[in-house]
Amino acid sequence: MLPALVLALALPVALTVAVSLGATSIPAGEVWSVVGRRLAGEPARPGTTDLVVWQLRVPRALLAALVGAGLALAGTAVQALVRNPLADPYLLGISSGASFGAVAYLVLGAGAGGLLGLGLTSAAFAGALLAFGLVWGMTALARGGGFAPLRLVLAGVAIGQFLSGVTSYLVLRAGDAQQVQGVLFWLMGSLGGATWDDLAMPALTVAAALLWLLARARPLNALALGDESAAGAGVRVAWLRRELFVVTSLLTAALVAVAGAIAFVGLMVPHACRLLVGGDHRRTLPLAALGGAVLMVVVDVLCRTAVDGQELPAGVVTSVLGAPALLWLLGRR
Structure with a gap:
């Protein structure tokens, strides 16, 4: 498949350029030299090049790749879930929940040692799980039962708008202009300050989601033809939609927790x-x-x-x- 081959070749080129460019430009050859030495287990050499490449730019570039891959996978899955080409990962209200958790930490918890003992990423993930639970509950308890796409979308929009309103209120309560600026910057998405520790959760989540979605590729193809056609092909439509909702919600939560809303x-x-x-x-x-x-x-x-x-x-x-x-x-x- 030519497009996949082109992108597979373009990704390491893009990563190399990302690590090379910045306030201080570093030649691509030196970038790969540093990466090769560190992968081989050699200690960092004196000077700033090893520090800038390995500790600052490589984790950020890898996190950008993981977030982009995860958001694209989540978008593909959500569009299949609700059978709407205009759907995206934030339609289900999960990003609003993550934003609520992060802003609550930044406004209420950072100065007091962290809200409930959570860090920023953990607070954002907890907020996303809260939104996930609320949307799931509203969908499951709705009159008539079932797991209809329209009901899911309406529940997601309702929960998302509610949490967005609470988030806006928390921003208004921020203590100073610098704090407000930090909150708004996070809400608009940022990969700044990425470290190696930030890569574990999104890497595992994206890999697991990709494998699961590939294993469900044929049922997803059947679902695109309509519920009746999918059911006739042996697909458990309601169960598949529940699985898709869980996977896309957890994937979106993990990504928004580390990168904000993009x-x-x-x-x-x-x-x-x-x-x-x-x-x-x-x-x-x-x-x-x-x-x-x-x-x-x-x-x-x-x-x-x-x-x-x-x-x-x-x-x-x-x-x-x-x-x-x-x-x-x-x-x-």
């Missing part, structure tokens, strides 16, 4: 992949993961280098790039 990746990348390889999820899912990873690495480079002396929020860049790109894709087909 828009358009989960909406735009699946569209582009379907235009390239069609609707077969056996092809779309791997291509979406690669495409999302490359896109977010490029976006992170733009965030760090577009404005001298200032870093842009990732969500701002993805929105500016994503809206015209999506309109162009829709205009083609």
Whole structure:
């Protein structure tokens, strides 16, 4: 599959460029030299190059790739879940829950040693799980039973709007302008300050979600033909939707917890992949993961280098790039 091969080759190039560029440019050869030495177990050499490459830029570039891949996978899965091409990972209210948890930590908990003993990432993940539980409960307890896509979307929108309102109230309660700026920067998405410790949870979550979705690729293809056709093919439609909801919610929660709310990746990348390889999820899912990873690495480079002396929020860049790109894709087909 040519598009997947192109993206697979583009990803290490994009990662190399991301690590090379910054306030201090480092030649690509030196980047790979540092990475090779550290992978071989050699200690860091004196000077700043090893520190900048291995401790600062490599974790950030890898986190960008993981977040992009995960958001694209979540977008592909959510669009299959609700059978709506305009759906994205944030439609289910999970990102609003994560934002609520993070802002509650930043506004209420940071000065007191952390809200309930949680760090920022843990608080965001806890908020996402809270939203997940509320949406699940509203969907499961709705009159008439079942697990209908429309009911799920309405529950997600309702919970998301409620938590967004509470989050806005917490922002208004922030103690000073610097605190408000930090909260808003996080809400718009940021990969700044990424460390090696931040990679474990998103890496495991993205890998597990990709494997699970690939194992369900045929049922997802059947689901795209309609519930009756899928049921006729032996797919347990309601059960599959429950599984999709759980997987996409946990995946989105893990990503928002480490990177904040980053828009358009989960909406735009699946569209582009379907235009390239069609609707077969056996092809779309791997291509979406690669495409999302490359896109977010490029976006992170733009965030760090577009404005001298200032870093842009990732969500701002993805929105500016994503809206015209999506309109162009829709205009083609």
